Amino acid sequence: MAGHSHWANIAFKKGLVDKKRGKLFGKLARYIIVAARRGGGDPAANLALRYAIDRAKKASMPNDTIERAVKKGTGELETETYDEVLYEGYGPNGVAVLCEILTENRNRTAGEIRKIFEVNGGNLGSTGCVAWMFERKGIIQIPAKSVAEEKLFEIALEAGASDVQQLGESFEVSCTPDAFQEVMGAIDAAKIPMDSAEVMRVASNTVDLDADAARSVLKLMEILEDHDDVQSVTANFNIPDSVMAELEASA
16 A cells, blocks of 8 residues: 555544644645635636535535635635645655645745654655656545445446555545546545545655654654645555554554
8 A cells, every 4th residue: 555545544543634623724724725816716617626625524624714715715805825835855764755835934834844854864855856756646535344346446437537446444546636526526426435535646656664664754744744834745655564553553
């Protein structure tokens, strides 16, 4: 299982969404603001905004909070101006790490992210140093117990998905970013529950980790994800099932 899947599953199982709901709402609000500023406040005509609002609703963000974020994006309410930045670097064991950032102060954020990397056995790299290792894909995680593989395969592929595979206790549906909304809509219309649904960067190759390296990398990922300006973190690590079982047993 690759790094994007591991991190999505680990974060979900640890209850990070519930534990840090206030912080999550702040991040999702920024995402909505930027999407509305770029493409307008109508989600029917602005795919990025529709996706941002869908993410917020799945996280149980109140409707009035979503509406305020849209109005901030369209200029009806005052707000900070956020820049989108992609930070690239290396974690322990040479793992490639990407951080998608929304910040109102690039210099402050760059210094803070650089320090997180350095303190946790990695280093922040230059633009383009690892981004070439990743491809943008829509990734939808579905509990394996909630649907038969054949049914999910039929629904997802008919809607434009590229692949459906079982990873442990979940099915992972992958698609191009352009097909993401249609695939997610088809799965939702079939009343199939989704653990997560995101357009993310997926590694083209991975680095296998032993237990010690996995602990270090997962610690770096969690600290980065906890930063207010970080929207998402992905990396090209792979944790073998035996090592994952060891980590879960010692948690």
